Amino acid sequence: MSVRQLPIIPISTPRIGAVGKTGKWRIFKPIIKQDKCVKCLQCWLYCPDAAIIRDENDNVTVNYDYCKGCGICAHECPVKAIEMVKEE
Amino acid sequence: MPLSIKNLPKEEILLQPGHAACPGCPIGIGLRIVGKVLGKRTVIVVPACCTSIIQGPYPYSAIKVPLVNVIFAASAAVASGIASAFEAMGVRDVNVVVWAGDGGTADIGLQALSGAAERNDNIIYICYDNEAYMNTGIQRSSSTPYKAWTTTTVTGKQEFKKNVPAIVAQHRIPYVATASIGYPLDFAEKLQKASKIKGFKYIHLLAPCPVGWRFDPSLTIEVGKLAVLTGLWPLYEVENGVFRLTSISLGLLDKSRRVPVEKYLRLQGRFKHITDEDIKVYEEYVDQLWEVLRKLHGKKIV
Numbered sequence: 001m002s003v004r005q006l007p008i009i010p011i012s013t014p015r016i017g018a019v020g021k022t023g024k025w026r027i028f029k030p031i032i033k034q035d036k037c038v039k040c041l042q043c044w045l046y047c048p049d050a051a052i053i054r055d056e057n058d059n060v061t062v063n064y065d066y067c068k069g070c071g072i073c074a075h076e077c078p079v080k081a082i083e084m085v086k087e088e
Numbered sequence: 089m090p091l092s093i094k095n096l097p098k099e100e101i102l103l104q105p106g107h108a109a110c111p112g113c114p115i116g117i118g119l120r121i122v123g124k125v126l127g128k129r130t131v132i133v134v135p136a137c138c139t140s141i142i143q144g145p146y147p148y149s150a151i152k153v154p155l156v157n158v159i160f161a162a163s164a165a166v167a168s169g170i171a172s173a174f175e176a177m178g179v180r181d182v183n184v185v186v187w188a189g190d191g192g193t194a195d196i197g198l199q200a201l202s203g204a205a206e207r208n209d210n211i212i213y214i215c216y217d218n219e220a221y222m223n224t225g226i227q228r229s230s231s232t233p234y235k236a237w238t239t240t241t242v243t244g245k246q247e248f249k250k251n252v253p254a255i256v257a258q259h260r261i262p263y264v265a266t267a268s269i270g271y272p273l274d275f276a277e278k279l280q281k282a283s284k285i286k287g288f289k290y291i292h293l294l295a296p297c298p299v300g301w302r303f304d305p306s307l308t309i310e311v312g313k314l315a316v317l318t319g320l321w322p323l324y325e326v327e328n329g330v331f332r333l334t335s336i337s338l339g340l341l342d343k344s345r346r347v348p349v350e351k352y353l354r355l356q357g358r359f360k361h362i363t364d365e366d367i368k369v370y371e372e373y374v375d376q377l378w379e380v381l382r383k384l385h386g387k388k389i390v
């Protein structure tokens with residue numbers, strides 16, 4: 001491609017994983033104990049990485065491809081249903 | 089329908105996973121809420137700041153709505169232009185939003201912000217305030233609080249934080265509000281209100297930054313809550329000139345219900361060096377602030 005063919009304004013394309021699988025950054029991993037969860041959705045609301053998946057029935061699971069392991073979900077869960085464990 | 093967690097949309101409308109923010113970053117939380125409340129018909133203008141990195145490197149972007157990256161000083165002016173263009177084209181259902189840092193708002197973008205506010209241009213300006221120039225390595229801004237360590241205030245900042253929402257409110261615009269990442273639903277309600285008002289809307293969102301404020305990334309929400317519960321960061325709105333405390337802050341006019349400010353300060357490494365004397369200064373600051381808020385609450389102030 002010649003310089004002339006380049007766009008005058010660079011335009012990025014949206015995609016999931018714009019900087020790759022950010023789950024690789026993780027040191028601690030959140031584990032949701034489903035039997036304790038009361039579906040309050042606090043973890044889903046607060047996750048900075050949109051890495052808590054909320055299904056049609058408000059069940060929550062972690063998207064480990066992108067969860068960075070910040071621990072906010074575990075810290076904010078009112079019933080302590082989320083535990084942070086060290087990655088191997 | 090009143091806003092609640094349950095009726096916020098499940099899908100991610102603005103920010104997708106796999107973005108470049110640090111773990112525990114408040115910007116991710118804030119942008120997700122903006123998308124869920126304002127919806128797809130949103131254009132966002134971002135000056136140089138952490139967000140311009142978070143969105144991801146060319147040729148990819150984590151942001152699903154049109155986003156325009158602009159030079160530091162110009163965000164409000166660019167947003168005004170976009171809003172005017174939509175107006176001229178007869179497009180009425182798009183939210184034009186500025187999403188700028190405290191450096192890009194309280195310092196470098198202040199004149200463009202003031203210009204757009206004075207013209208009452210039809211935009212929502214959101215300042216996410218992480219209280220320093222974080223993207224370039226934690227330099228102080230005029231929004232950095234008293235005694236906070238930054239790489240350019242190594243013994244603690246000598247000056248107090250600039251009160252930007254109060255300055256903006258003096259432009260006689262229809263809507264000004266403060267918010268905190270610790271209370272996303274309060275923020276969501278204010279965004280929803282702002283989206284229904286024509287003219288200039290300003291929301292100042294306190295955004296605790298684990299890296300720059302030196303706290304564990306799991307504590308972003310807790311720090312955002314404590315800022316409010318101590319009375320240091322009051323949640324309020326000024327609608328058509330009438331000042332009103334909102335949500336949790338409504339209950340804090342009674343001093344006995346405020347958490348001691350020390351609890352907030354001691355949670356953060358940037359205040360590690362502060363003395364009992366400094367804490368006293370902070371306590372007096374909060375008391376004086378609430379004497380003023382008591383007088384403002386429920387009154388027409390502009």
Ligand SMILES: Cc1ncc(C[n+]2csc(CCOP(=O)(O)OP(=O)(O)O)c2C)c(N)n1
Nearest residue numbers: 136137138160189190191192220221222223
């Ligand atoms: C005119 C200009 N000066 C300096 C910079 C370098 N710069 C890029 S981001 C940034 C910090 C922005 O701070 P703030 O607005 O508070 O946003 P934050 O990074 O904290 O999110 C600076 C100084 C620039 N891009 N343009």
Ligand code: SF4
Nearest residue numbers: 037038040041043077
């Ligand atoms: S915060 Fe805890 S209880 Fe609430 S939905 Fe998440 S895991 Fe379940």
Ligand code: SF4
Nearest residue numbers: 047067068070071073
């Ligand atoms: S650890 Fe952090 S990034 Fe991972 S799911 Fe919990 S809140 Fe989201």
Ligand SMILES: [Mg+2]
Nearest residue numbers: 189190220222
């Ligand atoms: Mg900043």
